[in-house]
Amino acid sequence: MxxxxxEKAIQLENQGKKIIKFNLGDTDMPTPPEIVExxxxxxxxxxxxxxxxxxxxxxxxxxxxxxxxxxxxVVITAGSKWAIFSLMFLLLKKGENVVVPSPxxxxxxxxxxxxxxxxxxxxxxxxxxxxxxxxxxVGLIDEKTRLIILNSPSNPTSKVxxxxxxxxxxxxxxxxxxxxxxxxxxxxxxxxxxxxxxxFGEDHILVNSFSKTFAMTGWRIGYAVVEEELAQxxxxxxxxxxxxxxxxxxxxxLKGLExxxxxxxxxxxxxxxRADVAIKVLRKAGMKFARPDAPxxxxxxxxxxxxxxxxxxxxDRGVAVAPGTxxxxxxxxxxxxxxxxxxxxxxxxxxxxxxxP
Amino acid sequence: MxxxxxEKAIQLENQGKKIIKFNLGDTDMPTPPEIVExxxxxxxxxxxxxxxxxxxxxxxxxxxxxxxxxxxxVVITAGSKWAIFSLMFLLLKKGENVVVPSPxxxxxxxxxxxxxxxxxxxxxxxxxxxxxxxxxxVGLIDEKTRLIILNSPSNPTSKVxxxxxxxxxxxxxxxxxxxxxxxxxxxxxxxxxxxxxxxFGEDHILVNSFSKTFAMTGWRIGYAVVEEELAQxxxxxxxxxxxxxxxxxxxxxLKGLExxxxxxxxxxxxxxxRADVAIKVLRKAGMKFARPDAPxxxxxxxxxxxxxxxxxxxxDRGVAVAPGTxxxxxxxxxxxxxxxxxxxxxxxxxxxxxxxP
Numbered sequence: 001m002x003x004x005x006x007e008k009a010i011q012l013e014n015q016g017k018k019i020i021k022f023n024l025g026d027t028d029m030p031t032p033p034e035i036v037e038x039x040x041x042x043x044x045x046x047x048x049x050x051x052x053x054x055x056x057x058x059x060x061x062x063x064x065x066x067x068x069x070x071x072x073x074v075v076i077t078a079g080s081k082w083a084i085f086s087l088m089f090l091l092l093k094k095g096e097n098v099v100v101p102s103p104x105x106x107x108x109x110x111x112x113x114x115x116x117x118x119x120x121x122x123x124x125x126x127x128x129x130x131x132x133x134x135x136x137x138v139g140l141i142d143e144k145t146r147l148i149i150l151n152s153p154s155n156p157t158s159k160v161x162x163x164x165x166x167x168x169x170x171x172x173x174x175x176x177x178x179x180x181x182x183x184x185x186x187x188x189x190x191x192x193x194x195x196x197x198x199x200f201g202e203d204h205i206l207v208n209s210f211s212k213t214f215a216m217t218g219w220r221i222g223y224a225v226v227e228e229e230l231a232q233x234x235x236x237x238x239x240x241x242x243x244x245x246x247x248x249x250x251x252x253x254l255k256g257l258e259x260x261x262x263x264x265x266x267x268x269x270x271x272x273x274r275a276d277v278a279i280k281v282l283r284k285a286g287m288k289f290a291r292p293d294a295p296x297x298x299x300x301x302x303x304x305x306x307x308x309x310x311x312x313x314x315x316d317r318g319v320a321v322a323p324g325t326x327x328x329x330x331x332x333x334x335x336x337x338x339x340x341x342x343x344x345x346x347x348x349x350x351x352x353x354x355x356x357p
Numbered sequence: 358m359x360x361x362x363x364e365k366a367i368q369l370e371n372q373g374k375k376i377i378k379f380n381l382g383d384t385d386m387p388t389p390p391e392i393v394e395x396x397x398x399x400x401x402x403x404x405x406x407x408x409x410x411x412x413x414x415x416x417x418x419x420x421x422x423x424x425x426x427x428x429x430x431v432v433i434t435a436g437s438k439w440a441i442f443s444l445m446f447l448l449l450k451k452g453e454n455v456v457v458p459s460p461x462x463x464x465x466x467x468x469x470x471x472x473x474x475x476x477x478x479x480x481x482x483x484x485x486x487x488x489x490x491x492x493x494x495v496g497l498i499d500e501k502t503r504l505i506i507l508n509s510p511s512n513p514t515s516k517v518x519x520x521x522x523x524x525x526x527x528x529x530x531x532x533x534x535x536x537x538x539x540x541x542x543x544x545x546x547x548x549x550x551x552x553x554x555x556x557f558g559e560d561h562i563l564v565n566s567f568s569k570t571f572a573m574t575g576w577r578i579g580y581a582v583v584e585e586e587l588a589q590x591x592x593x594x595x596x597x598x599x600x601x602x603x604x605x606x607x608x609x610x611l612k613g614l615e616x617x618x619x620x621x622x623x624x625x626x627x628x629x630x631r632a633d634v635a636i637k638v639l640r641k642a643g644m645k646f647a648r649p650d651a652p653x654x655x656x657x658x659x660x661x662x663x664x665x666x667x668x669x670x671x672x673d674r675g676v677a678v679a680p681g682t683x684x685x686x687x688x689x690x691x692x693x694x695x696x697x698x699x700x701x702x703x704x705x706x707x708x709x710x711x712x713x714p
Contacts (some may be wrong), residue, residue: 003410003596010409024407031405040397048388049575050381052367053360078435078577078599085598110597218406218603220435239360240467241442242435242599246575246606 002106002326005311009320020340020348023311023320025155025296027339029215029270032256032263039252047247053238054231055223056250062257063223067198067206073225075234076250078242080185080209080222085111086237087181087205087224091146092117098147099140101132103299103327105155105183117146121328126301129290130157134168145178152194153186153294156327156335160194160293170200180204185222188213188260189268190294191275198225205230212296213264214256221245221253271295274338277345285353298336299324302356307334314355319348359463359683362668366677377697377705380668380677382512382653384696386572386627389613389620396609404604410595411588412580413607419614420580424555424563430582432591433607435599437542437566437579442468443594444538444562444581448503449474455504456497458489460656460684462512462540474503478685483658486647487514491525502535509551510543510651513684513692517551517650527557537561542579545570545617546625547651548632555582562587569652570621571613578602578610628652631695634702642710655693656681659713664691671712676705 002023009019054060055076064071077083084107092098094116100108102121112119120140124130137148148169152161161169173180182197185208197204202225209222224234238244256263275292282289282300289300307323311334314321324333336352338345359380366376411417412433421428434440441464449455451473457465459478469476477497481487494505505526509518518526530537539554542565554561559582566579581591595601613620632649639646639657646657664680668691671678681690693709695702 003593006407007409007411014414026407030403031400036397036400036405039400040393043388043393043396046387047575048393048573050363050383051575052364054364057371081600082598107597114594114597216405218404218408218601218605220600220603236360237471240464240471241439243438243577244575246577246603248575249603 001308002322005315005320005322008315012315017318019315019318019320020344021320022336022339022348023322024339025212025337026217027215027267027296028341029267031215031219034259035214035216035252035256038255039248042248042251047251049247051244051247053244054235055245056247059250059254062254067225069198069202069225070228072228073202073231075224075226075231075238076245077222077224077234077238078245079211079220080183080207081107082242083207083222083224084108084181084183086234086241088112088115088117090230090233090237091179096144096146098149099137099145100149101137103156103324103330103333104149105151106326108149123329126288126290130154130159132161132165132169134165134172137169138172141176141178145176147179147181148173149181149183150197151183153190155186156297156299156322157290158292158294158297158299159290160190160192163195166195167200170197170204174203181207183207185209185212186294186296188264189271191268191272192293194294202227210253210256213260213267214253215267216253219249219252221249268295271338273342274345277342278336278338278349281346281349281353285356296337296339298338299333300336301333303332305332305357307331310334310355310357314352317351317355319351321352358665359679362672362677362679365672369672374675376672376675376677377701378677379693379696379705380679381696382569382694383574384572384624384653385698386624388572388576391616392571392573392609392613395612396605399605399608404608406604408601408604410601411592412602413604416607416611419611424582426555426559426582427585429585430559430588432581432583432588432595433602434579434581434591434595435602436568436577437540437564438464439599440564440579440581441465441538441540443591443598445469445472445474447587447590447594448536453501453503455506456494456502457506458494460487460513460681460687460690461506462508463683465506480686483645483647487511487516489518489522489526491522491529494526495529498533498535502533504536504538505530506538506540507554508540510547512543513654513656513679514647515649515651515654515656516647517547517549520552523552524557527554527561531560538564540564542566542569543651543653545621546628548625548629549650551651559584567610567613570617570624571610572624573610576606576609578606625652628695630699631702634699635693635695635706638703638706638710642713653694653696655695656690657693658690660689662689662691662714664688667691667712667714671709674708674712676708678709
């Protein structure tokens with residue numbers, strides 16, 4: 001349903017309609033010009049050929065240094081989504097399962113099913129501010145569990161997993177021989193400090209992306225930090241699928257890393273302003289939601305709402321949101337991605353509040 | 358072995374060694390500047406966001422018009438390799454098989470095995486100039502055959518499948534309920550006219566790429582022309598894997614299509630000169646090979662050669678070739694990709710001839 005809304009929104013735009021798109025985690029902020037210029041320079045310098053399926057050496061080295069790992073642990077991927085899909089494809093056999101705290105990013109579920117694995121969801125609740133209940137998590141793990149997926153800060157709740165819970169989950173995984181796949185694509189722009197899986201050792205999997213930190217969603221570049229043997233398997237899979245991320249894109253990204261803190265700080269501050277506006281409008285309308293710890297999302301609840309119908313109807317009023325059902329069993333919820341400026345946030349959310357049944 | 362040679366060649370270059378790389382189908386010609394400039398302009402115009410998993414509408418429309426199909430039949434993919442892998446992933450069940458005239462591009466074999474299917478090779482022979490023997494092809498097809506892969510012009514032989522044989526294969530496939538996947542990435546720069554699968558109706562699959570026609574190997578953009586329902590399945594798979602090809606890359610490609618004939622003519626002519634030089638040097642050394650109908654490759658035979666050992670030893674002399682074993686059961690053969698200028702072709706092939714055991 002998430003992707004259907006997205007494609008329909010694009011269709012409406014192609015017909016010339018104006019849509020305020022709260023439906024996708026794709027900010028309106030431009031990719032910083034230094035990244036664009038560096039990519040252009042690299043193109044002109046001929047970085048337009050096949051390159052290593054592992055990624056450009058310089059970029060891998062830089063990321064290895066940032067994360068305190070070896071370059072052999074770093075694999076550049078065509079977006080973090082490709083990292084996640086390829087890891088599931090490589091690690092999950094048919095009939096095995098993956099445990100996912102929910103609400104969860106749609107792609108975890110679709111990718112797991114696509115490779116023949118069973119996604120098992122730990123249903124969360126708004127009342128606890130979406131805290132992961134580790135005791136309940138235990139109950140979902142069996143001998144066919146291969147992965148636990150953590151996503152902190154979370155899409156769609158924007159909540160950060162606290163250090164204690166994170167540690168408990170890692171410990172649980174290790175005691176049961178399960179790998180944690182930690183998707184940390186919002187961590188660098190989080191409002192509050194977010195722990196990384198690498199803070200708990202190197203036996204697990206970090207997946208990250210430049211999409212959110214550098215406003216590079218459409219560039220399709222991410223990476224994984226994994227143990228060396230798995231890195232080799234990912235590289236071999238890249239060789240027969242995506243081949244490589246265009247080298248000029250990697251050089252653009254490398255330029256971004258030079259001023260990573262500044263770029264991330266700017267983006268974070270803009271999202272903080274947007275979140276403040278959104279929180280005010282939604283509170284005024286009496287909606288319930290957890291205060292976001294990070295960009296990009298709010299995940300409000302409206303009692304009795306059919307969010308799929310609501311999302312489709314709302315499109316006709318020029319506002320796109322993602323229905324809660326895209327993130328699990330959350331029909332009364334919807335996800336707002338704060339990907340437009342404060343004024344548009346206000347305008348779009350006021351339209352949304354008026355449209356509520 | 359192909360990718361091992363490639364990664365080792367990159368390693369040696371990173372150490373500062375000069376390598377004449379005949380090992381990869383990656384020409385030294387730069388991507389035409391109008392494509393680079395159009396991509397840059399698109400970046401600056403903000404075409405850096407998530408875009409449709411089907412591809413940009415304008416590019417799909419242009420390709421639909423070129424091929425005389427509907428826009429709904431065209432799916433833009435992160436390289437033709439991703440198109441092929443995703444089609445195999447979607448169409449082949451474990452235990453099913455795909456029939457591939459050989460020698461064949463390595464990726465067909467690796468991709469088929471990776472999705473749990475059995476690749477069945479129709480061994481060709483140099484004496485017949487690598488003609489596909491349709492009667493022998495029949496013998497490989499059974500009730501578990503889902504695909505026949507055609508690659509005309511061929512990697513690694515650069516031979517074109519003649520119209521009569523092409524038609525017979527399509528007819529055979531249809532009589533047995535098998536789909537032809539026709540990989541035509543070298544067709545636009547072929548020295549001799551090459552038939553397209555679309556000349557035989559729209560029930561099969563065309564895979565194509567801009568890598569060779571526009572010297573865009575590292576940009577990772579290709580496409581498939583398939584029936585609409587399959588197109589939808591490919592788009593859905595893109596949504597949970599590669600997401601989209603960066604829109605600015607698609608706009609660069611669109612610019613290339615405006616002067617497609619001129620760009621392709623230029624590239625074809627350069628390859629013709631290179632092929633002429635290579636043919637002379639190799640003939641002088643007494644090597645046997647079929648005269649190429651198209652860029653990029655020659656696939657010579659040396660009686661008694663262990664091409665894997667030869668390829669590894671040759672790397673130390675600064676020349677990279679692909680051993681014949683990368684393309685099937687062809688240990689006495691190796692593949693030369695004419696991806697450097699005439700002088701380098703001469704220099705590299707003379708070094709190669711000296712190194713022959």
